[in-house]
Amino acid sequence: MDRLTSDIHSLLNKDLVKELHKRNIYTVIDLIKAIQVDRKVVEKISKLHLREIVDLNKFLLKKYGPCAENAFEHYQRIILQSAILQTGIGCLDKLLDGGLFTGYIYEICGLPSSGKTFLCLSLARHILTTTKDQVYYIDTKHDFSATAFRHMLADSKDQAAEILSRLLVVRVHSRPEFLNTLFSIKKILRVKQTSKLLIIDSLPALYFLNGNHTENNSFLNYTVNILNYLVNECNLVILVTNLITLWSDGDIKKVDVMKERISCGGYWANVPNARIKLKRKHETCIVNLTKAVKAIPPNCECELKFTSQGFV
Structure with missing residues (x-):
């Protein structure tokens, strides 16, 4: 559960991170959930194109998603x-x-x-x-x-x-x-x-x-x-x-x-x-x-x- 910061991805600039925090989107998981639940709302907040949001979502899932580990x-x-x-x-x-x-x-x-x-x-x-x-x-x-x-x-x-x-x-x-x-x-x-x-x-x-x-x-x-x-x-x-x-x-x-x-x-x-x-x-x-x-x-x-x- 990493905190959203501007150094995670080039599309996440400081102004966008502040706007997301105002909407109670504080972590990577919060952002992934928001994209999955209502992508249009995220598109409106971020002013990003649909393709950019999809790419951002894929990047976050690949970098922060769960991975299997030998018990x-x-x-x-x-x-x-x-x-x-x-x-x-x-x-x-x-x-x-x-x-x-x-x-x-x-x-x-x-x-x-x-x-x-x-x-x-x-x-x-x-x-x-x-x-x-x-x-x-x-x-x-x-x-x-x-x-x-x-x-x-x-x-x-x-x-x-x-x-x-x-x-x-x-x-x-x-x-x-x-x-x-x-x-x-x-x-x-x-x-x-x-x-x-x-x-x-x-x-x-x-x-x-x-x-x-x-x-x-x-x-x-x-x-x-x-x-x-x-x-x-x-x-x-x-x-x-x-x-x-x-x-x-x-x-x-x-x-x-x-x-x-x-x-x-x-x-x-x-x-x-x-x-x-x-x-x-x-x-x-x-x-x-x-x-x-x-x-x-x-x-x-x-x-x-x-x-x-x-x-x-």
């Missing part, structure tokens, strides 16, 4: 590229059966100020200080602080500048900008595997931009498709932070009884392969594994301590 070779490639990223937090690694598995989406959820962002920064710090890999960090809340992260590198002062250069932070302000960022990351990783960790902090900040359920679900669908591609084809670990909210059923007799609800709707609830729930408790944080890559262990809870250099 055994595919399996061998996955095994060679698979890895387990240790979090650097002993009890959390034990809870996750060794660490974070490439090829999976992990959700970190909790009430506001429960430590979700701090856990993401702690994991990023460990990966950056123990490997030479890059870490992608998509900041949708606009609260990432390079100064605060540098303080977490107090024991690596001599290498702080080099470590920070491998933390690739992208601050996004809109859904199209977010999706474009994901496509850019995909394009980079298809050329060279420079990273195994992508952090999205946070999804609700984009999901709640408007109250149109159709647009929200369409956005989630696009997001899930590209995230699944990244974990499966680029062998990434993707961490997504999500918000837990408290709701009352409206029963006057049970006004003090509040129910927890995970944001982004029922569709998203089934997307993550594992869900890590955080609960703040004074200077510590209780971690509960509510959904696991494999079976949930009997002891699915551990306690983390806040320190200046991250969770321990």
Whole structure:
């Protein structure tokens, strides 16, 4: 599912790509579908001749269409590229059966100020200080602080500048900008595997931009498709932070009884392969594994301590 850009084909100039985006045609698949469903509409939007549209369609199908792959070779490639990223937090690694598995989406959820962002920064710090890999960090809340992260590198002062250069932070302000960022990351990783960790902090900040359920679900669908591609084809670990909210059923007799609800709707609830729930408790944080890559262990809870250099 490649993003439509002007460098794909000579007929797709920048003005035409902008017009297609205005009509919610963002990807190659969207354009192929539009041509098949109503070619005349595409002809009117693009002002291309019928023959040019047919040639463009053939080119896109040939370049981006599915191709058969030997199942055994595919399996061998996955095994060679698979890895387990240790979090650097002993009890959390034990809870996750060794660490974070490439090829999976992990959700970190909790009430506001429960430590979700701090856990993401702690994991990023460990990966950056123990490997030479890059870490992608998509900041949708606009609260990432390079100064605060540098303080977490107090024991690596001599290498702080080099470590920070491998933390690739992208601050996004809109859904199209977010999706474009994901496509850019995909394009980079298809050329060279420079990273195994992508952090999205946070999804609700984009999901709640408007109250149109159709647009929200369409956005989630696009997001899930590209995230699944990244974990499966680029062998990434993707961490997504999500918000837990408290709701009352409206029963006057049970006004003090509040129910927890995970944001982004029922569709998203089934997307993550594992869900890590955080609960703040004074200077510590209780971690509960509510959904696991494999079976949930009997002891699915551990306690983390806040320190200046991250969770321990």
